[in-house]
Amino acid sequence: MQAVDLNAEGLRADERLERLKLFGLSSPALLLVLVILVLPVGWLFYVSFIGADGQFSLENYERMINRKSYSRIFMTTFQVSLVTTGLCILIGYPLAYFISQLPSKWAGLCMISVLLPFWTSLLVRTYAWLVLLQKRGLVNEWAMSLGLWDEPIKMVHNMTGTLIGMVHIMLPFLVLPLYGAMKSINRDYMNAAANLGASPRRAFWNVFFPLSTPGLFAGSLMVFVLCLGFFVTPAVLGGGKVIMVSMKIVSNIELFVNWGAASALGVVLLVITMAILWIASWFLNIEKMTGGGH
Amino acid sequence: MSTVNSEALPISVRNVTKTYGSVYALNDVSLEVKSGEFLTLLGPSGSGKTTLLMVLAGFTRPDQGSLKFGDREVIRTAPHLREVGMTFQSYALFPHMTVAGNVGYPLRLRKIPKTELNRRVEEALETVQLGGFGDRRIDQLSGGQKQRVAVARAIVFEPRILLMDEPLSALDKKLRDQMQIELRSLHEKLGMTTVYVTHDQREALTMSDRIAVVNHGRIMQLATPRNLYEQPANRFVADFIGDSTFLPVEKNGRQIAFGSQVLNHTNPAPDAASLLLMARPERIRLLDAKPEKGMNTFDAVAKQVVYQGDSYLLNAQLEGGELISVRGVVRQGTVSGLPSVGDAIKLGLAPEDTVIIDGREV
Numbered sequence: 001m002q003a004v005d006l007n008a009e010g011l012r013a014d015e016r017l018e019r020l021k022l023f024g025l026s027s028p029a030l031l032l033v034l035v036i037l038v039l040p041v042g043w044l045f046y047v048s049f050i051g052a053d054g055q056f057s058l059e060n061y062e063r064m065i066n067r068k069s070y071s072r073i074f075m076t077t078f079q080v081s082l083v084t085t086g087l088c089i090l091i092g093y094p095l096a097y098f099i100s101q102l103p104s105k106w107a108g109l110c111m112i113s114v115l116l117p118f119w120t121s122l123l124v125r126t127y128a129w130l131v132l133l134q135k136r137g138l139v140n141e142w143a144m145s146l147g148l149w150d151e152p153i154k155m156v157h158n159m160t161g162t163l164i165g166m167v168h169i170m171l172p173f174l175v176l177p178l179y180g181a182m183k184s185i186n187r188d189y190m191n192a193a194a195n196l197g198a199s200p201r202r203a204f205w206n207v208f209f210p211l212s213t214p215g216l217f218a219g220s221l222m223v224f225v226l227c228l229g230f231f232v233t234p235a236v237l238g239g240g241k242v243i244m245v246s247m248k249i250v251s252n253i254e255l256f257v258n259w260g261a262a263s264a265l266g267v268v269l270l271v272i273t274m275a276i277l278w279i280a281s282w283f284l285n286i287e288k289m290t291g292g293g294h
Numbered sequence: 295m296s297t298v299n300s301e302a303l304p305i306s307v308r309n310v311t312k313t314y315g316s317v318y319a320l321n322d323v324s325l326e327v328k329s330g331e332f333l334t335l336l337g338p339s340g341s342g343k344t345t346l347l348m349v350l351a352g353f354t355r356p357d358q359g360s361l362k363f364g365d366r367e368v369i370r371t372a373p374h375l376r377e378v379g380m381t382f383q384s385y386a387l388f389p390h391m392t393v394a395g396n397v398g399y400p401l402r403l404r405k406i407p408k409t410e411l412n413r414r415v416e417e418a419l420e421t422v423q424l425g426g427f428g429d430r431r432i433d434q435l436s437g438g439q440k441q442r443v444a445v446a447r448a449i450v451f452e453p454r455i456l457l458m459d460e461p462l463s464a465l466d467k468k469l470r471d472q473m474q475i476e477l478r479s480l481h482e483k484l485g486m487t488t489v490y491v492t493h494d495q496r497e498a499l500t501m502s503d504r505i506a507v508v509n510h511g512r513i514m515q516l517a518t519p520r521n522l523y524e525q526p527a528n529r530f531v532a533d534f535i536g537d538s539t540f541l542p543v544e545k546n547g548r549q550i551a552f553g554s555q556v557l558n559h560t561n562p563a564p565d566a567a568s569l570l571l572m573a574r575p576e577r578i579r580l581l582d583a584k585p586e587k588g589m590n591t592f593d594a595v596a597k598q599v600v601y602q603g604d605s606y607l608l609n610a611q612l613e614g615g616e617l618i619s620v621r622g623v624v625r626q627g628t629v630s631g632l633p634s635v636g637d638a639i640k641l642g643l644a645p646e647d648t649v650i651i652d653g654r655e656v
Contacts, residue, residue, distance in 0.1 A: 186384055186386065188382045188383075188384045188386035189386050189388060191351070191353050191373070191382070191386065192380070192382060192386035192387075192388075193374075193388075193399075194352075194353075194372075194373040194374045195351055195352075195373055195374070195376075195378065195379070195380045196374075196399055196400035196403060196447065196451070197374050197375075197377070197400050197403040197404060197451065198374055198399075198403055199372075199374055200374075202403065203374075206399070207388055210390045211388075211389070211390060
């Protein structure tokens with residue numbers, strides 16, 4: 001039967017053309033990724049294996065293992081990231097829960113106020129904390145005038161200041177995916193749990209919380225990974241007392257002009273971050289995190 | 295599972311009102327559901343039927359009214375203390391638990407020992423013909439299976455009242471028909487007082503002991519399926535349940551007349567300002583011979599004949615211009631005997647089928 005091949009050639013050509021067009025449309029983006037991501041990272045990788053004498057060497061990596069100061073920096077970085085993530089969960093979960101239970105009109109307003117900081121420069125926000133938290137700053141002045149404490153408390157240029165600033169800046173990254181996950185929990189689930197005999201508290205822990213964990217996990221991961229490479233806030237609010245990996249990279253370049261050492265640090269940080277994302281991807285769908293899926 | 299009827303509870307709804315702004319979702323509703331009865335709340339969307347069910351379950355707080363399960367006043371009782379089973383339109387099966395996890399959840403909340411819990415879960419699953427499905431994940435189930443799990447979960451803790459919110463609306467027609475029969479026989483087996491919400495009039499007629507037709511937040515009529523169909527209280531009920539043609543009639547003394555034609559009818563006409571003759575299409579007969587004695591006859595012209603497989607639908611115009619529908623069963627020979635468009639025909643309506651109703655919409 002001739003009819004089997006009816007228009008087959010033309011249809012195949014259309015299909016090819018469509019794919020070609022799609023590729024054409026995405027090529028600028030691909031090119032951009034290649035030029036500003038793949039090539040520099042490749043270069044970084046290369047530089048990290050060049051020693052002080054300009055020859056191939058592993059000295060940059062050996063230094064990281066041999067010197068105590070490096071392991072301390074990595075420890076600090078993980079500590080700050082972990083504590084920041086933990087504090088974000090403590091503050092962000094109740095906040096996201098509260099907003100998710102509001103009528104949509106109020107929820108929208110609340111989400112805007114959560115997102116508002118996003119539209120302000122990171123630097124501005126960080127310096128704002130510096131002003132608020134310093135010895136004669138607003139917080140100390142008010143607290144003392146209210147009689148909460150008598151002597152000004154040191155809240156900046158140390159770990160406390162760093163954590164306050166970072167939690168503030170990271171909070172939206174946790175609240176956003178968490179709120180999304182909570183909004184998608186059908187109200188019927190909670191009604192069903194209540195109907196089956198669960199008190200509001202039991203219903204929350206048995207049903208709502210487990211169903212919100214994908215959002216919680218996604219948000220926490222986002223915060224943790226962003227914290228690992230964070231620079232501005234710990235640099236300004238830590239006052240040189242909280243040294244994180246990103247800050248060591250900067251000092252390696254600006255102070256010691258050692259590109260190899262800086263690159264090696266960058267590579268290690270990149271590898272650790274990738275490893276964390278890779279392990280996390282066993283547990284959750286990365287696509288869902290970025291709002292895909294569903 | 296084996297206890298029948300003895301544990302069912304009657305439900306008494308008194309003067310329940312719920313407003314949203316100036317809109318009455320429930321307008322002074324009173325309703326008595328007998329112990330062990332299968333009662334359906336039937337109405338269009340937005341009629342208030344679901345609101346009433348939510349009041350029974352405790353998810354919606356009414357403005358006023360009383361609600362009793364047996365002798366116990368529960369209007370202010372929290373949902374988790376009401377001890378009623380419920381199935382949801384969305385099924386609301388917990389996606390992070392297995393089938394057995396879902397069905398066992400109400401038992402775990404009641405601290406039932408492990409062995410008894412497992413036994414009762416399996417029993418409940420067998421009751422809904424899902425024995426051995428305990429380990430399945432919820433997303434591995436078909437729509438019909440989800441519905442059954444939802445029912446198993448609602449009955450496993452042996453509540454004395456069962457509420458069902460449009461349980462079959464998400465299923466395709468074949469499965470829906472089958473589940474209707476299954477749910478009905480399950481009710482006969484378990485005997486718990488059941489309040490069932492649906493917008494599907496056929497489903498309501500098939501399953502219910504009694505039906506409450508709800509509209510604009512009020513109960514229009516509460517009756518057995520048969521009475522509802524044969525003697526609707528008003529035009530809304532008649533229109534909502536089944537098909538019908540309405541013809542305006544007038545009361546002259548004790549006689550009911552359609553135009554100049556006095557109608558024979560066996561059922562008493564209601565006492566109302568405006569009256570309608572309700573003619574069900576399947577009750578009207580296409581007359582080819584002399585009409586039976588006492589039968590009301592109408593002269594008409596065939597306008598449209600629609601063949602629908604198991605039946606035919608004939609649309610005709612009466613002499614006064616009113617349109618009327620006639621439905622007949624297709625048997626061997628009847629199709630060829632149908633009139634063609636434009637033919638003059640004679641229609642007959644027996645006095646028992648000549649139902650005069652209140653002409654008001656509500």
